[in-house]
Amino acid sequence: MSSATGPADPAAEHAPVDPAASSAAHRTTETALERLSAIRGTIDNIDAALVHLLAERFKATQRVGTLKAENDLPPSDPEREKAQIERLRTLAEAAHLDPEFAEKFLNFIISEVIRHHEAISENHQRGTDA
């Protein structure tokens, strides 16, 4: 705001807001950054848990892959996949997670598992053919 005689500093009237110049704005920014950091701490823990859970799941599916290869069972089982996707869609809905996302995520993991099972089967075949 300028007075009748004009602002003391003519540039001040259109100067960009500097949050550090206002103690209230500064405090607000610090609090927001602290909250962001705390929430990110939770995200870090969840991401770490996801990695550990996925590692355990892949250890189990590797065992399934070996069992299948040794017993001439096919790498994929579409019936089991269908049932598992349906089960996870229901769980996702109850947990307020987008079921479409849950299905895509599971399909992404399953396609990687099948790739592993195919590789295990090929290695097993090579071993028994030799």
Ligand SMILES: C=C(O[C@@H]1C=C(C(=O)O)C=C[C@H]1O)C(=O)O
């Ligand atoms: C792990 C298996 O193999 C494949 C992978 C699946 C999965 O990752 O959930 C499910 C079915 C199969 O296509 C299984 O048959 O149980």
